[in-house]
Amino acid sequence: MNSLFLKLVITATTVCGLLYSNRAAAQILSPMRKAERVEITKGPALESAHDDLAIIRWTSNNPGGTDDHFGVVYYGTDPKELSEMAKSHIRLNRAHPETIFRVRVGGLKPKTTYYYTVTSMGSDGTSDGVESAVNQFTTPGPR
Numbered sequence: 001m002n003s004l005f006l007k008l009v010i011t012a013t014t015v016c017g018l019l020y021s022n023r024a025a026a027q028i029l030s031p032m033r034k035a036e037r038v039e040i041t042k043g044p045a046l047e048s049a050h051d052d053l054a055i056i057r058w059t060s061n062n063p064g065g066t067d068d069h070f071g072v073v074y075y076g077t078d079p080k081e082l083s084e085m086a087k088s089h090i091r092l093n094r095a096h097p098e099t100i101f102r103v104r105v106g107g108l109k110p111k112t113t114y115y116y117t118v119t120s121m122g123s124d125g126t127s128d129g130v131e132s133a134v135n136q137f138t139t140p141g142p143r
Contacts, residue, residue, distance in 0.1 A: 038063045038130040041098065044073075044118045046137040051110035054137060057102045058118050060130060067092050068123035071101030075116035079134050082117060113138045 043058030056073050063069065069090050074082040086105040093099070101120060108114065115136045120128045 038128040040130055040132055044132050044135055047102065049137060049139050051139055051142045052108050053104060053106045054108060054139065055102055055104055056116060056118060057100065058132065059098050059100050060120065062092060062097055062099050063120060063128040065122045066124065070121050070123070071103045072119045072121060073103045073105055073116050075105060075114050077112060077114060079115035082115060108139050110139055111141045
C-alpha cells in the first residue's frame with residue numbers, strides 16, 4: 001500500500017513539474033527577425049481629439065525585433081520644432097503582418113494647432129527606421 005502511494009506521489013510530481021516547466025519555457029521567445037524595411041502603410045491620422053488630448057494612429061508593416069515596442073509622436077506648435085514627445089507601449093503580434101500604433105498625446109491646449117511626426121522603436125530605444133512626414137491637427141475648444 002505504501003509502495004503504491006509513493007508511486008502515485010512521484011508520478012503526480014513528475015507530471016506537474018513537466019506541465020508547469022514547459023508552460024513557463026514556452027512563454028520565453030527569442031526576438032523576431034527584424035523587417036528589412038519598415039514602412040507606414042496607413043496614416044498617420046488623428047483618431048480623436050479633445051481640448052486637452054489627442055490620439056494619433058498609424059499602421060506599418062510588422063517591424064519585428066523584440067515583442068515590446070513603442071509608438072512615438074514628436075509634436076509641437078511650430079512645424080520646424082517638434083520638441084515634445086509622447087509614446088505608448090505595444091506588444092507586437094508575431095502572427096500579423098501589420099502593426100497598428102496608437103499614441104495618446106496629453107497636456108494639450110484648447111483651440112491650438114499642433115504639428116507632429118510619428119515613428120516607432122523597440123523597447124531598447126532602437127528606432128525601427130521609419131518616420132512620417134509632418135502632419136497637423138487642431139484641438140477643439142472646451143465643451
